[in-house]
Amino acid sequence: MSHALPVPDDGGHYGRFGGRFAPESLIAALDEVEAQWAKVKDDADFQAELDHLLKSYAGRPSLLTEARNFSEHAGGARILLKREDLNHTGSHKINNVLGQALLAKRMGKTRVIAETGAGQHGVATATACALLGLDCRIYMGEQDTERQALNVARMNMLGAEVVPVTIGSRTLKDAINETFRDWVANVDHTHYLFGTAAGPHPFPKLVRDLHFVVGAEAREQVLELVGRLPDAVAACVGGGSNAIAIFAAFVPDENVALYGFEAGGEGADTDRTAASITAGSPGVFHGARTFVLQDEYGQTLPSHSISAGLDYPAVGPEHAHLAATGRAKYEPVTDAEAMEAFRLLCRTEGIIPAIESAHALAGALRLGRELGPDSVILVNLSGRGDKDVNTAADYFGLVDSEGQA
């Protein structure tokens, strides 16, 4: 069976997932984003401007690094790391924000708002706004502002206002709710720079389009390095932007297995998890039909992951579709497995990964042992771990409870 890259229908549906479950007040704005994106997507001037920024500012193309030492722990499989951690601001997020910030300017918007979990998307958004002269406000769950204090300082330095969200579970999902509330009230001059491949149509497609470059580059780099396509592509999945970023170009390559590694937390069979495809069920959340962690009455369940960026109780609708059709497989990776892979990459390769990306590395260790030494596994190293040093030091007992070494 061959698979084309999924193209959503006019309403933004991927099979039975996706769509637009949004208040009427926002429909005009969503229509505008959709129409403007359709217009500039093939506009040579816009693309030239974006390409220029990606090359001269973000640092694209990002490197492909073979992790030879790490490979020894992965059954000898060749592990190739797509180095999105080397991008400006330290993660894949910059691709999306530069594109959407340019789009916001095209739409005549003067203000940008965004949610952030780990802070990577917030930092990237604040960066793009500083560069392009846009007012910027970032909503961040209060719990996340505490575990990612360094990123809050970073956003402030870049001129963004960071608003801690104190209601609900005080994490990413509540930050998204609050950003939508702001958008409804200020939509005439404000763009909601959505950070992941989720939300109401057209965001899942817009975000995927802007990240498509990741997989497209990696596909060429792998062909050049090993002379063939990889056997498997691995990425971590929270909302799913870095995963769709590296999957998209490979979806039509039916012999390339796609693996999304969800945040299992303390175990996907416990109530301390964020594995929405593994442990959730179809529902409607944040504007789209997708897999959601929910109770029998449709109330969203609190999610848990050691990684703030994956601590989200749902997933982008295209992943829900890829899971339902079987084109991609989604498996949980626990906090402990992720932290072991985190430690291993630091020690064997001298690369400190984001804890988010460590979930993909843990998955690659598992896959490599399964596929054996002749296999080639491409891993999206979606971000660097500088922001996670406190969490990791605490986890490994490198500091005392006061944070002192």
Next chain:
Amino acid sequence: MMPTTTLRSKLAQAREADRAALIGYLPAGFPDVESSIRVVQAMVEGGCDVVEVGLPYSDPMMDGPTIQRAAGLALDSGTTTDDVFQVVEATAATGAAALVMSYWNPIERYGVERFATELAKVGGSGVITPDLIPEEADEWVAASDKAGIDRVFLVAPSSSDRRLALTTEACGGFVYAASLMGVTGTRAQVSDTAEVLVRRTREVTRDSGLPICVGLGISNGTQAAEVAAYADGVIVGAGFCQRILDAPDLETGLVAVRSFAEELAEGVRSR
């Protein structure tokens, strides 16, 4: 032809009396299930023609701090979808029209057809769905038609003329006109955008005569009177919740709610 609902009769009666209808909102289970029934009774005693019983949801994207807090307390007290039906039944028993206001996921999770059937069974007139647009509502249209209940969608100041037509065509009972671009909560002034939106909506509902009710930001009798001058119904939510939140005990809260409803009821009669 759909059998008429209590909602439709209430709105028709108000129109005959040359006044706007008063529509109050309260989350079921706020502050707990039994007390919420007593609050609804006080709202009706004070003059509410219609009560929207809110289904408290964990992620109320369209609600401001007051209703977020009220709905949060309702969830904390253990309110479930089945409790919502109990409050609807008690609301219908007061003689007022009972609606449910709910985000879409709890309805989908309960089972769309099962929800519609159960609501009709307990005497509910219809459902307001703030995050469901007609384009996504095929299953809901079929289920609500089958159960003989009204579907209330929203229009907003940002709605295009094309969308005003599409949305009002899908509505039954009335169309909910959001007075402003924003979330629920009281405002010092009712925005002028409400009157413009109602005028634009009238253009597309001239043939059907679908009532247009205005909500968001209305918090006193004067504002209710202002809106009643051009709308068929005035919707008030946060103001009721706030009075319960502010009261030292339920009895005091009930007195405040009743007197607030009276003030609004007088407003909607001063066209």
